[in-house]
Amino acid sequence: MSEYAGPPVTPHDPNYQPEIIEGESFPRKLPPQDHAALDREDAAARQFTFFIGGIAALTLCALVLVMWLF
Secondary structure, eight states: OOOOOOSOOOOOOTTOOOOOOOOOOOOOOOOOOOHHHHHHHHHHHHHHHHHHHHHHHHHHHHHHHHHHHO
């Protein structure tokens, strides 16, 4: 096998410059947030997550109990 010579080298134009696009684009203003609504939605999501976790824990306990009894 021969030695790896590296990637092929292609000559490039020494005068090449990427196109420069000038313009003023200021960041947009974000809409105002309703913090009370965000807090309510966060609490509802947390309650739902705990509910699903409780169902999973009860299911796991039931399965362990069934496996232990039989």
